[in-house]
Amino acid sequence: MNNRSNLVALWTGSLLFIGVLFYWPLGKIVAMGLHGDWLLAISTPRVLSVLWFTIWQAVLSALLTLALGIPGAYLLYNKKFPGQRFVRALITVPFILPTIVVAIGFTSLRQLPLLSNLLYGHSVVPAIICAHIFMNYSIIVHIVGGAWTTLDPSTESAAALDGAGRFRTLWSITLPQLKSAVISATALVFLYCTTSFGIILVLGGGIVNSIETEIFIAATQYLDLPKTSGLALIQTALTIIVFIVAQRVVRNSAMLEEVQAATSRSRVDRRDWPAVLLTGFLLLFLIILPIATVFVQAFTHGNIFSLVNFANLSGNGARDLLSITVGQAAQNTVRNMVISSALTLIIGLTVLFLLTRRTRKRNIYIFQRVTDILFQLPLGVSSVVLGFGYLISFSGGPLPLRASWLVTPLVQSLLAIPLLIRFIHPALQAIDSELRDAAETDAATTSQIWWLIEVPIIRGVIATAAAYTAIISIGEFGAASFLAYGDQGTLPTVLYQLIARPGGENYGMAMAASAILIAIAFLLVYLVTLSYSPRRPSKSPAYWGSGSTPA
Amino acid sequence: MKISRKILIPLSSILVVGLVVTVINITGGKGPKEVVLVTHDSFVMSKELIADFDKTSGYTLNLIKAGDTGSLTNRLILTKGVPIADAVFGIDNTFADLATSNDLIDGSLTAIDFGDVCFNYDKFWFANQKIAPPTSVKQLIEPTYQGLTVISNPNTSSPGLSFLAASIEIFGESDWQSYWKSLKNNGVKVSSGWSDAYFVDFSGSSGKGAYPIVLSYASSPAAEVRDDGQSQTASIMDGCFRQTEYAGVLKNAKNPLGAAAVVKYLLSSKFQSSLPEAMYMYPIVKDTPLPEKWEKFATLATRTYGDTLNIEINRKSWLTQWTAIFN
Numbered sequence: 001m002n003n004r005s006n007l008v009a010l011w012t013g014s015l016l017f018i019g020v021l022f023y024w025p026l027g028k029i030v031a032m033g034l035h036g037d038w039l040l041a042i043s044t045p046r047v048l049s050v051l052w053f054t055i056w057q058a059v060l061s062a063l064l065t066l067a068l069g070i071p072g073a074y075l076l077y078n079k080k081f082p083g084q085r086f087v088r089a090l091i092t093v094p095f096i097l098p099t100i101v102v103a104i105g106f107t108s109l110r111q112l113p114l115l116s117n118l119l120y121g122h123s124v125v126p127a128i129i130c131a132h133i134f135m136n137y138s139i140i141v142h143i144v145g146g147a148w149t150t151l152d153p154s155t156e157s158a159a160a161l162d163g164a165g166r167f168r169t170l171w172s173i174t175l176p177q178l179k180s181a182v183i184s185a186t187a188l189v190f191l192y193c194t195t196s197f198g199i200i201l202v203l204g205g206g207i208v209n210s211i212e213t214e215i216f217i218a219a220t221q222y223l224d225l226p227k228t229s230g231l232a233l234i235q236t237a238l239t240i241i242v243f244i245v246a247q248r249v250v251r252n253s254a255m256l257e258e259v260q261a262a263t264s265r266s267r268v269d270r271r272d273w274p275a276v277l278l279t280g281f282l283l284l285f286l287i288i289l290p291i292a293t294v295f296v297q298a299f300t301h302g303n304i305f306s307l308v309n310f311a312n313l314s315g316n317g318a319r320d321l322l323s324i325t326v327g328q329a330a331q332n333t334v335r336n337m338v339i340s341s342a343l344t345l346i347i348g349l350t351v352l353f354l355l356t357r358r359t360r361k362r363n364i365y366i367f368q369r370v371t372d373i374l375f376q377l378p379l380g381v382s383s384v385v386l387g388f389g390y391l392i393s394f395s396g397g398p399l400p401l402r403a404s405w406l407v408t409p410l411v412q413s414l415l416a417i418p419l420l421i422r423f424i425h426p427a428l429q430a431i432d433s434e435l436r437d438a439a440e441t442d443a444a445t446t447s448q449i450w451w452l453i454e455v456p457i458i459r460g461v462i463a464t465a466a467a468y469t470a471i472i473s474i475g476e477f478g479a480a481s482f483l484a485y486g487d488q489g490t491l492p493t494v495l496y497q498l499i500a501r502p503g504g505e506n507y508g509m510a511m512a513a514s515a516i517l518i519a520i521a522f523l524l525v526y527l528v529t530l531s532y533s534p535r536r537p538s539k540s541p542a543y544w545g546s547g548s549t550p551a
Numbered sequence: 552m553k554i555s556r557k558i559l560i561p562l563s564s565i566l567v568v569g570l571v572v573t574v575i576n577i578t579g580g581k582g583p584k585e586v587v588l589v590t591h592d593s594f595v596m597s598k599e600l601i602a603d604f605d606k607t608s609g610y611t612l613n614l615i616k617a618g619d620t621g622s623l624t625n626r627l628i629l630t631k632g633v634p635i636a637d638a639v640f641g642i643d644n645t646f647a648d649l650a651t652s653n654d655l656i657d658g659s660l661t662a663i664d665f666g667d668v669c670f671n672y673d674k675f676w677f678a679n680q681k682i683a684p685p686t687s688v689k690q691l692i693e694p695t696y697q698g699l700t701v702i703s704n705p706n707t708s709s710p711g712l713s714f715l716a717a718s719i720e721i722f723g724e725s726d727w728q729s730y731w732k733s734l735k736n737n738g739v740k741v742s743s744g745w746s747d748a749y750f751v752d753f754s755g756s757s758g759k760g761a762y763p764i765v766l767s768y769a770s771s772p773a774a775e776v777r778d779d780g781q782s783q784t785a786s787i788m789d790g791c792f793r794q795t796e797y798a799g800v801l802k803n804a805k806n807p808l809g810a811a812a813v814v815k816y817l818l819s820s821k822f823q824s825s826l827p828e829a830m831y832m833y834p835i836v837k838d839t840p841l842p843e844k845w846e847k848f849a850t851l852a853t854r855t856y857g858d859t860l861n862i863e864i865n866r867k868s869w870l871t872q873w874t875a876i877f878n
Contacts, residue, residue, distance in 0.1 A: 046875070206704055206743055207877060219629070220622040221706050222867060223649075319595050319746065323615050396632015403633040485626075485635050486587070486615030497616075500743060501592055503750025503758060 003446070007354075014351050015371065020399070022378050022414055025389030032392065033229030042230035047214070051234065054210040057125065058193035061132035066186050068133065068282050069140025071275035074170075077145030081268045089526040091138040091287060096521050098475030099135070100492040103202035104499050104514045105290035106131045108297050115289075124203050131199045134286050136189040143188075147181035148174070166271060187246035194238060195382040198477045198492065202499055211235045212384045216481065219388055232385040240380035291518055298515035301508060309508035310516075318504025322494055323486040326513050329494040332405075336490060337473040339409035340416065344469045345462070347413070348420035351375055353450055355421075356428050358436075372421075379418045386411055387479030405488050411479040416469040423468070427461040428454060491517070586809030589615045589636035591623045591709070593746055595829040596822070604816050610809045619744055620646055620709035628653045631802060638810035640798040640817060645712050647797055648863035657807060660797035663817050664832035667769035667852045668713040669791040670700070671784045673755030676763035688714075688721065688790030691734060691764070698738035701752040701762040706870055708744045713792035714766055715873060716857030721790055731876050741877060755784040770831045770849035773842065782848045791852035796832065 041047075075081070076088055094102060106127050110116045119127040151174065159169045175182070197212040204213060211231055218228040268276060301308040313326040324332075355368050378386075390411055394401035401407045431454055439449045455462070477492040484493050491513070498510040594616065604612050615636055617623045624646040627639060631653070640663065642650050647660055670688060677684040685691060691700055705711035719727045740762060742748035750758040753765035755775055769791060772782040798817050800810040816822055823834035827842050827849070834841075841849075 046871070046878075049878070205741075206707055207741070217706070220618070220625050222870070223625040223628060224867075318750070319593065320614070321592060321616060323613075391629055395630045400633040402630060403635075485617060486589075487613065497592075501746050503746045507751075 007357075010350055010354055011367070011371075014347065014354065015374070017347055018374055018378075018417075021410060022381075022386075023374075025386065025393040026381065028393045029229045029232050029385065029389045032225055033233045035226065038226050038230035038233075041224070041227040042234060047227075047231065050209050050211055050214045053208070054194055054212075054238075057128060057132075057210070058190050058196075061129050061136070061193040062186050062190040064129065065133045065136045065140050065189050066182065068278065069137055069185075070144060070170075070175075070182075072137065072141040072279045072282070073145035073148055075268065075272070075275050075279050076141055077148050078265060079268045079272065080265045085529055086526075087283065089522065089529045091141060091283070092525045092529075093291075093518065093521045094134050094287065095136070095138045096471050096475075096525065097135075097518065098477065098492050098495075099196070099198035100202070100475075100477050100495045100499075101514045101517050102131050102135050102290075103199045104495060104510050105134070105294050105518075106199075106203055107499055108293040108511060109290055111297065112293065124205065124208050127203045128196075128200055128208065130286055131203060132189075132193050132196060133282075134290060135199075136192055137282070137287070139189055139192075140185045143185035144178055144181050147178050151177050184246060187242065191239065191242050191246070194242065195235075195384075197382070197384050198496070202496070211238070212382060212478065215384050215388060216478075219391070219482070225392070228388060232388060235385055236381055239382060243380055294511050294518065295515050297508070298511040309505070309512035312505045312509050313512055315505075317498060317506045317509060318501075321497055321501050321506060322489070324489055324494070326491070326494055326509065328487070329489050329491050332408075332484075332488060333474055333491040336409040336412060337470050339406070340412040340473045341466055341469045343409065343413040344416040344420055345466060348417045348424070348465075349455075349462075351417070351421055352424055352428060355425065356454075357446070358433075375421055376418055378414055379422070383411070383415055383476055383478030384482070385478075386414060387482035390479065391482045402483060408476075408480055408484050408488065408490065409473070411483065412473045412476050413469075415476065415479070416472050419472070420465045420469060423465045424458060424461055427458045431457055583806060584609065584611050584809075585613060586610045586638065586806045586813055587613045587615060587636040588638045588640060588810075588813050589617050589623065589627070590639070591620045591641035592616045592618060592744065593830065594641055597825065597829065600822060600825060603821060604813070608809070608812045608816065610806075610812060612813065619707050621707065621712070624650055624655075627655055627801065631655055634801040634803055636801060637804040637806045638798060638800055638813040640796070642797050642799070643709050643713075644793075644795045644797075644858060645709055645716065645862045645866070649866075650799075652863070655802060656799035657802045657804065657810075658800055660799045661814055661818070662795050662835045663798050664823075664826050664830065664835050665793060665795040666832040667786075667791040667855060668710045668717070668766065668794050669769045669852060670787040671753070671755065671765050671767045671771050672787065673753070673763040673783060674785055675783055676754050684785070685764070685787055686789060688718070688787065691739070692730065692737050694737070696737065696764065699762060700734070700737075700764040700766075701740040701742055701748045701760070702766040703745045703748045704741050704743050705873055708742075708748075709794065710745045710766055710768070712862075712866070712870075713794050713857065714790075715869060716860055716862055717790055717792040717855070718857070719869065720856040720860060728872060728876060731873060735876060768831045769852055770827065770833065770845065773827070773844045773848040774831060776844050776848060782844075786850075788850075788852050791855050793852070793855040793858045795835075 072091070076084060076091075097105075106119070109127070110120055119130060156169050156173055159173050160166075164173075194210075195212060196210065197216070200208065200210045201213045201216065204210075206217070209217065211234060215228055215231045215235065218224045218231060298309055299305055299307070316322040316325060322329075351371065355372055357364075357368070359365055359368070390407060391402065393399075394407065395403075401410070435453055435457075436449055439453055444452070475492060476490075477496065480490045480493050481496065484490050489497075495510055495513055498506045498513075502510070594614070596614065601612050601614075604610070617626050617635070620641055620643055623639070624642050627634065627636075627650070639656075642660060650656060650660065670685075670691070672684045674684070682695060685693075685696055690696060702714065703711040705715040718730055721727075722730045740748075740752060742752055745767065748765050749756055749767050749771070752758070752760035752762045753767075754760055754763045755765070764787075767786075769786045769788070772784045772786060775783045777783055798814045800807055800814060804810045818836060820836070820839060823836045823839045826832045826834045826839075827845055831849075833849075833851070
């Protein structure tokens, strides 16, 4: 076997993988969607109102998160105060939590008399928006804050010397310079909110629906496949449009420009009170309170302190609701995470290897471009849509994947591979080509260059990407809710069952399991923040530009 | 031939795909002795009964819960090529036609139990408040009972759908929507499933919720008998729906013989006599002994509504109209 046939095998393997596991189910949805009276099925007042709700709640969530996030970015990245690192870790926790845990956190607030009236009294929409702010606040803070540290502080100081107030300086000097960071961060939050599934499913209670939950309901409650497929197409079109727009904005910006972070950050002083007040209020009511309420309720049974809820986790819930215990679901989740991360790394790195081969042959270049696009398109497909596609494509026929436990890790890796490629590709391209040339002159083979030079250089990026892939797999709920049954349930599907049937001990079990997950997430984030040098705070590992949702 | 590390990548990825295919063929290869029963979320079968089934039949029973009756049926239809289980319990008369028309069942559905979907009220609450409890579903829209009733969503719960069907027969095609609008205006709470409504929101159950009227079963008061031998709850006998639940062997089941044994066991006197306590349903097998308190607190309705309507044809339009009212 020679080098050439090796390459052919790599190309064939990768294209076969994406073709069978992504384009087949997608094609099935498109065919099914366009087959029936799809236009009729999706132009009903109900679907239009669902579409409208999806868009306006996402716009509102994104703008509110932005408005609240800018003072946070200022305080956490531009100023110094005691406990800053702790607060940075704290606000990052919600982002890596499984969305179902976020939903459970906001469900717990229903027990607080005053707040429950505010959030759920007239309609559940305030609760949904607040949950979205909770989840996405750190995106704005980290991206905008990271960009803020690269600004030259002298312009601001000059403006201040000329007597401009802080608001004036912020509005006319600072914000224009942060424009691209602000826009890309807001677009990312908007994207996450349009594909929000677990939060709206739980908090909306079947009464308030977005396209994602409507897809789920149309399939599982109404068995209306043309409508489901039509909705899936709308959702995909919406995501792709937002994605392209966000791409455009970011590409025109100077985001990648490396600027030395300002060395001296001043202490928080009295003139910062509006930012301190707003951020403190937000931290207290939107971040700490839901987390604290989950913990209090996890440790409460019959109004007294108790560990009963944790002990119940070894059982199957009230009236034997669960087919497996929460512990067994955790085992499934860990197994899925290992398999899907391994698969994502194997396929993702293979594709990256192929994409970055330098070639003078035009047809190979075109082939690379096509492959690149083929592996990017899954970014526009939400996990709910992909889960539905798997359900209708692999529940029979030549490849009855649905019956195997591997279906869940497979679909999760399909969601993660495009993100991995997007994340690592720029780092690979940034490797100095002289390094490769020198190695080639010394008669190194392509594979030697890849394994001995390129991969070691981007090792850190690969590790971050792998960690993010693992987080996606752990929290993934949309596809699992279509595919993971019975003894194959994952932590998110089991937690959903518990919170959707809160009678007896189930509610307490949901709280206890969520408390454990929150504690683990906090520990992980805190350890990661510790390992980053405080001098270079602008590198926030969790955000790799506009991506698709981990939900 | 030099085997580079690079070649390991395509090899391993092809291996993985190959593995997938083989694993599928072996899954459920836990042996022909395993039999999987899929049910709705409210199904209860005690560990003793499961052990008894395993011992007497020689199979190992695994239970899967797949949501409410509607999503159970729909998921089975979506996965019927390679079904998620061997046997099913819990498809009721509101979904039976859908199951048969989709050719879901090998053979026919077997009736296992039945019950009357009726409203219950908390007798203690009404006594304390010195309000006369309602005697008919028609009264639930009166100001006296404002903000007192919790029902389950007909989209996601079979008792909910049952009551919707009953209301359509009681009020007729022309008036049922205005009845529901009045119910909504009278502050009815909609929970997603029966167990949430009953165990979380209802004041007369262990959940000690805030609503003294709940959509449940005529037999539920038998489960709320207190120390003095009286039930805390009673049923509103006017406006009930007769619900029948079925079991069956799924088409393409991996273990059809085991599935048939499960269905047979569900008709055995041991399982049938467990039904009243476990699921508040009446055993379908005549002469199955009922618990003593059932004679007193679990009377069946003399007239039921909605069960003769063609639910299969109308479900979608009814639910769409209902949802439009509650959105």
